[in-house]
Amino acid sequence: MNLEIIEEAEHNIMHTYNRFPVVLDKGEGVYLYDINGKKYLDFAAGIAVFALGYGNKEYNDALKEQIEKLIHTSNLYYNLPMVEASSKLKKASFMDRVFFTNSGTEAIEGAIKLARKYFYKKHNTNDSEIIAMVHSFHGRSMGALSVTGNMKYQEAFRPLIGGVEFADFNDIESVKSKITEKTAAILLEPVQGEGGIYPATKEFLLELRKLCDEKDIVLIYDEIQCGMGRTGEMFSYRSTGIKPDIITTAKALGCGVPVGAFAAIEKVASAFEPGDHGSTYGGNPLVCAAVSKVFDLFESMNLLEHVKEVSAYLEQRLDELVNKYSVIELRRGVGLMQGLVFTKPVGEYINKALEKGLIIISAGTNIIRLVPPLVITRENVDEMIQILESSISETEG
Numbered sequence: 001m002n003l004e005i006i007e008e009a010e011h012n013i014m015h016t017y018n019r020f021p022v023v024l025d026k027g028e029g030v031y032l033y034d035i036n037g038k039k040y041l042d043f044a045a046g047i048a049v050f051a052l053g054y055g056n057k058e059y060n061d062a063l064k065e066q067i068e069k070l071i072h073t074s075n076l077y078y079n080l081p082m083v084e085a086s087s088k089l090k091k092a093s094f095m096d097r098v099f100f101t102n103s104g105t106e107a108i109e110g111a112i113k114l115a116r117k118y119f120y121k122k123h124n125t126n127d128s129e130i131i132a133m134v135h136s137f138h139g140r141s142m143g144a145l146s147v148t149g150n151m152k153y154q155e156a157f158r159p160l161i162g163g164v165e166f167a168d169f170n171d172i173e174s175v176k177s178k179i180t181e182k183t184a185a186i187l188l189e190p191v192q193g194e195g196g197i198y199p200a201t202k203e204f205l206l207e208l209r210k211l212c213d214e215k216d217i218v219l220i221y222d223e224i225q226c227g228m229g230r231t232g233e234m235f236s237y238r239s240t241g242i243k244p245d246i247i248t249t250a251k252a253l254g255c256g257v258p259v260g261a262f263a264a265i266e267k268v269a270s271a272f273e274p275g276d277h278g279s280t281y282g283g284n285p286l287v288c289a290a291v292s293k294v295f296d297l298f299e300s301m302n303l304l305e306h307v308k309e310v311s312a313y314l315e316q317r318l319d320e321l322v323n324k325y326s327v328i329e330l331r332r333g334v335g336l337m338q339g340l341v342f343t344k345p346v347g348e349y350i351n352k353a354l355e356k357g358l359i360i361i362s363a364g365t366n367i368i369r370l371v372p373p374l375v376i377t378r379e380n381v382d383e384m385i386q387i388l389e390s391s392i393s394e395t396e397g
Helices: 002-011 057-069 080-093 104-123 144-148 151-157 172-180 200-215 285-300 303-324 347-355 378-396
Strands: 025-028 031-034 039-042 099-100 131-134 164-167 182-188 220-223 246-249 260-264 326-333 337-342 367-370
Touching: 039 131, 039 378, 057 285, 080 099, 080 182, 080 285, 099 104, 099 172, 099 285, 104 144, 104 182, 104 220, 104 246, 104 260, 144 151, 164 172, 164 200, 182 200, 200 220, 285 303, 303 326, 303 337, 303 378, 347 378
Parallel strands: 131 164, 131 182, 182 220, 220 246
Antiparallel strands: 025 031, 031 039, 099 260, 246 260, 326 337, 337 367
16 A cells, blocks of 8 residues: 555656655654554654644644634735734744745745845845855745755756855855845855754854844844754744844744744834735634644743753764764754764665654755654653664664
């Protein structure tokens, strides 16, 4: 049955992913089960999405209740879940205005448009530029792809949108060398995800903030993967106090429903006028009911403190692996967004772990990325380490 479903999928669906040969059927806590009943410890969380784990009753009940009431209205009308979700996102992010999207990529698109509109209103010209970072990843639509600093994602789809320059991450002099009178915005991930789990230094973020303040440049943080509690703060910049002008968020914002958002300070957000941006599904009652409940559960479960506690233990156990195996060069990351850097491609280790019932993913060719549900325990960490260690030992012979 497993093979039949996979073959049918391969005939029906465009081949844009090299999927693992597993048909997942259900989830419970931090475990997933395939259609044959095999159990997998999930340390990928749908690529940093399912922060609450699977089968959270309060979350599921909130969605069921909203489905019975109202799923969609369009943005021609108000709805209560959108108001509640936007208030909670504003409070968590210290931003002033929110726009709900359907994905992280769309949030990036909106942030780019907002920054360019702000520049246009200020200078009465659309001849603007954006500085993004080398090795960054912001999505695969044409706009998001244009600010993604990795040639392999871009090459087949040129020409992309113009006016984008790339600076070196954590190198303030590289950024300064790219700034001109046309610079409208600087965009970065406070912790690069696909690019290899690279955290920005506090010094780099501080210098960026100073530059943007001096030149009235919009500073945009992409918190799509590193936000929503993953680093132990609701948004990663809360740990530094270095606030951006626009943030983008998605993934764990809705913990499974397709929702994203970009939020901005009032000075920048006020550049948008009716007709400048829109979304048919963005902010509909169903997804916003999920977002609202996610924020409630983060608070009632004291999830941020839990992440800080369990991530310290995860770092300790990962460092033990680094010290034990010469094939692992180092660990880097923040909170429950960790990467193990290997001296060779990691595909074999990931496949072996999957056979043994552990779901992990990569970030680039030689990095194992660990972005588990935020509700994992020390016991889950120990189980993951045991499977990963045996996978490395067996692969290395």
